[in-house]
Amino acid sequence: MNDQKLSLMDLLHKYFKETQDLRIPTWHKALFIFDGFDECRLDLDFQSRVNLCDVTESASVEVLLTNLIKGNLLPSALIWLTSRPAAADQIPSEFVDRMTEIRGFTDPQKEEYFRKRIHDQSLSNRIISHLKASRSLFIMCHIPVFCWISGTVLERMLGEAESGEIPKTLTQMYTLFLIIQTKRKKEKFPKNQKTDEDMLLWGQLGQLAFQQLMKGNLIFYKKDLKECGIDVEEASVYSGVCTQIFREESGLLQSKVYCFVHLSVQEHLAALYVHLTYMNQKRNVLKKSSKVGIPMRKEMTISDVHKSAVDQALQSKNGHLDLFLRFLLGLSLESIQNLLQDLVSQKGSVSHNNKETVQYIKRKIRENSSTEKSINLFHCLNELDDHSLVEDIQQYLQSGDLQSNKFSATQWSAVVFVLLTSSQAVDVFDLSKYTKSHHRSDEVLLKLMPVVAASRKAQLYSCNLKKKSCTTLASVIISESSSLREVDLSENDLGDSGVKLLSVGLENPLCKLQILKLQCCNITGAGCAALASALKSNPSHLKELVLSANNLGDSGVKMLSAGLENPLCKLETLKLQYCKITTIGCAALTSALKSNLSHLRELDLSRNKLRDSGVRLLSAVLENHLCKMETLSLQECNISDEGCAALASALKSNSSHLRKLDLTWNELGDAGLKLLSAVNAHTDYECEILL
Structure with a gap:
C-alpha cells in the first residue's frame, strides 16, 4: 500500500469491514495493537512536520501511522506496540508512556530449561556443564531460542547419535544445527535424498x-x-x-x-x-562495487x-x-x-591463517572509543580462537594488581570483556575493587559501564564520584539491555547538579531502577525538585529512595512530596534521616501520604525535629484504613508523652498495619511509656516498639 493515499477511516474500513457503522467518536476509545512492530517496512518519520489531525483527510500510510502514534490522530485512543528490543527505538521516547520488557532466561532458568527438555538427567547435566564451561555460550542461553538450538545440537553430540568435536563457539553451534536439520530430513525421507x-x-x-x-x-x-x-x-x-x-x-x-x-x-x-x-x-x-568482470589490483x-x-x-x-x-x-x-x-x-x-584478520581487529579495538563495540570485537577474537589480550588481563585480575595499573583503552575493553564473560556472573558491581585512586573513580566507572549495566546492583558508595558520573549512569539506567535495578551513590559529593543529571534518566519511561540510595550527597531542595519531577514522569518502578543526611529542610521535603502524592507512585521505602525536617515539612509529607497511602511500607524520619505536633500528623496517617505502613523510625525526634499518646491511639485502631516502631532517644516520660506498653494488649497483632 506504499503508493496509496487514503484517510485513517478509509484504511480501517477497508480491512475491518465490521467497523464501518462505528461513528468517529467511538474510535477515540479504541485500542490499536501493532503486534511485531519491528517487522514494519514502512519508513516512519517522527521528525516530519506533517501534522495530520483529521481522520477523514487522505495521506500515505506512513503519515497516517506516524500521526496516530504521535497522538495527532485520535489523541484519546490507546496504542500498544510489541517489538524485538533491537527495533524498539523506532518510537522516540517522548511518545512512550510505559514500557514492559519481557526478559530472557536467568541463569537458574537456563538450567531448568535443559532439565525439563531432556529427560535423561545424566545427559542434561553434561549439557549444562559444557555450556557453563563455554561462558560465551552460556550467556547466549538467556535467549530461549538459543537454548533450543544448543539443546538440539548437544543432545545429539553428547548422546550416542553423533561423534566429533563438541561445539564451543557460536559458529560451531549454528553450523552443526544446520547439518543436523539436513540429516534429519534425510532420515525422514530416505528415498528422496538429493x-x-x-x-x-x-x-x-x-x-x-x-x-x-x-x-x-x-x-x-x-x-x-x-x-x-x-x-x-x-x-x-x-x-x-x-x-x-x-x-x-x-x-x-x-x-x-x-x-x-x-x-x-x-x-x-x-x-x-x-x-x-x-x-x-x-x-x-x-x-x-564488487562485481564479476571488474579487474582487481x-x-x-x-x-x-x-x-x-x-x-x-x-x-x-x-x-x-x-x-x-x-x-x-x-x-x-x-x-x-x-x-x-x-x-x-x-x-x-x-x-x-587468520593472523591478518586478528591484527586488524586488535587495531580496531585500540581505535574504537565505544566499549560496547569493543566487547563484540573480543567475541570475534573468541570465534577466531585468539585469546591473547584476554589472557593478559586474566592474570592481572587473578593477581589483584588491577588497581595499581593504568590501563590503555584496549586493556580496559579487555577487562570489561573478561568480567562480562567470567564464570562468575557479576551480580553486584563494587567500584572500590577496581580503583584505589579516588581521583580517578569517575574515569574508571566510565570504562566499566558495560559491567555496571550487566549487574543487578551498583555499589558506588564513598568513591569520590562527581556529577559527570551521573550523566553516564543516567544513560545506563534507560538502556533496554540494562539489568541495573539498584544504585548506591551514598557519600559522594554529587550536589543538586548531579542529582538533576541523574533524574534525566529516572524520569525516562524506559528506566526500571528500583532502589536508589543518595545518603550524604550534599543535596538540597533543588535536587528534591528534580527527583519529584522524575517520580511524576516515571512513577511505576522506584521502590526505595534513601536521602538521609542531606540538607533537604522543609522546602526540600515539600518539593519531594509533590512527586510522592502521585497515585501511580509505588515507593515502598523512604528514608529521610537527619534532613533538618520540622513540623512544617512533616505536614507536607503527611499530606502527600494521605493522597497515596497504599504502597509505602517503611518510613524513616529519625533525627529530625518533628516534635509532638509532627507526630500527631503522622498518627493521623497511621489511622487511615488505606495506610499499609509496617515500619516507622522516629529516633531522636524530640517526642514527649503527648506524641506518644497520639501514636498509641493510632496503633490501637484496627486499621493500623504497623509492626515496628522505633522511638529510641526521645524525651519519653512514664505516662508515655505506659500508653505504648499497653498497645499490644488492645490489638490483634504484635507491634515491636523500641523505646
Whole structure:
C-alpha cells in the first residue's frame, strides 16, 4: 500500500469491514495493537512536520501511522506496540508512556530449561556443564531460542547419535544445527535424498538472509523469495524440509509472509552466504562495487572480506551486524571448513591463517572509543580462537594488581570483556575493587559501564564520584539491555547538579531502577525538585529512595512530596534521616501520604525535629484504613508523652498495619511509656516498639 493515499477511516474500513457503522467518536476509545512492530517496512518519520489531525483527510500510510502514534490522530485512543528490543527505538521516547520488557532466561532458568527438555538427567547435566564451561555460550542461553538450538545440537553430540568435536563457539553451534536439520530430513525421507538440492537450498536461503539483513528486514514477501531463485509455489515444500529454519505464516487477509525462526539463524545463514560467495566466486558481496568482470589490483583474500565486515559492523548504530560478524569470522576456521563439506558446495579451502584478520581487529579495538563495540570485537577474537589480550588481563585480575595499573583503552575493553564473560556472573558491581585512586573513580566507572549495566546492583558508595558520573549512569539506567535495578551513590559529593543529571534518566519511561540510595550527597531542595519531577514522569518502578543526611529542610521535603502524592507512585521505602525536617515539612509529607497511602511500607524520619505536633500528623496517617505502613523510625525526634499518646491511639485502631516502631532517644516520660506498653494488649497483632 506504499503508493496509496487514503484517510485513517478509509484504511480501517477497508480491512475491518465490521467497523464501518462505528461513528468517529467511538474510535477515540479504541485500542490499536501493532503486534511485531519491528517487522514494519514502512519508513516512519517522527521528525516530519506533517501534522495530520483529521481522520477523514487522505495521506500515505506512513503519515497516517506516524500521526496516530504521535497522538495527532485520535489523541484519546490507546496504542500498544510489541517489538524485538533491537527495533524498539523506532518510537522516540517522548511518545512512550510505559514500557514492559519481557526478559530472557536467568541463569537458574537456563538450567531448568535443559532439565525439563531432556529427560535423561545424566545427559542434561553434561549439557549444562559444557555450556557453563563455554561462558560465551552460556550467556547466549538467556535467549530461549538459543537454548533450543544448543539443546538440539548437544543432545545429539553428547548422546550416542553423533561423534566429533563438541561445539564451543557460536559458529560451531549454528553450523552443526544446520547439518543436523539436513540429516534429519534425510532420515525422514530416505528415498528422496538429493544432496545437490539441499546445497542449492542453503545457498538460496543464505542469499535471502543476507539481502534482507542488510535492509533490516525480518519478514519477507513473495517478491523477496523470487529475487533469490526460491520458487514461491514450492515455498511450503522448502519450509517443510526445514521447518526448524524457515517458515511460512499468514499475514493480513491471509496473504503469505515468510521468516526465519529467529534473527540469529538469519544472521548465520547471511554470513554463510558471504563466506561461500568469496570461496566460490572470489567476490566480496559486502562491497557494492564488487562485481564479476571488474579487474582487481591484487588478489582478494578472505581477510579483505573480514575487514569489510568489521568496518560495516562498527559503523552500524544499532549493532544489527554484530552477530553476523562473529559468524562470518568463525566460518573461516579449519574446524568449521571440515563441517561445511557435508552442508554446502565449496571450491577450494581456506589455507589462509587468520593472523591478518586478528591484527586488524586488535587495531580496531585500540581505535574504537565505544566499549560496547569493543566487547563484540573480543567475541570475534573468541570465534577466531585468539585469546591473547584476554589472557593478559586474566592474570592481572587473578593477581589483584588491577588497581595499581593504568590501563590503555584496549586493556580496559579487555577487562570489561573478561568480567562480562567470567564464570562468575557479576551480580553486584563494587567500584572500590577496581580503583584505589579516588581521583580517578569517575574515569574508571566510565570504562566499566558495560559491567555496571550487566549487574543487578551498583555499589558506588564513598568513591569520590562527581556529577559527570551521573550523566553516564543516567544513560545506563534507560538502556533496554540494562539489568541495573539498584544504585548506591551514598557519600559522594554529587550536589543538586548531579542529582538533576541523574533524574534525566529516572524520569525516562524506559528506566526500571528500583532502589536508589543518595545518603550524604550534599543535596538540597533543588535536587528534591528534580527527583519529584522524575517520580511524576516515571512513577511505576522506584521502590526505595534513601536521602538521609542531606540538607533537604522543609522546602526540600515539600518539593519531594509533590512527586510522592502521585497515585501511580509505588515507593515502598523512604528514608529521610537527619534532613533538618520540622513540623512544617512533616505536614507536607503527611499530606502527600494521605493522597497515596497504599504502597509505602517503611518510613524513616529519625533525627529530625518533628516534635509532638509532627507526630500527631503522622498518627493521623497511621489511622487511615488505606495506610499499609509496617515500619516507622522516629529516633531522636524530640517526642514527649503527648506524641506518644497520639501514636498509641493510632496503633490501637484496627486499621493500623504497623509492626515496628522505633522511638529510641526521645524525651519519653512514664505516662508515655505506659500508653505504648499497653498497645499490644488492645490489638490483634504484635507491634515491636523500641523505646
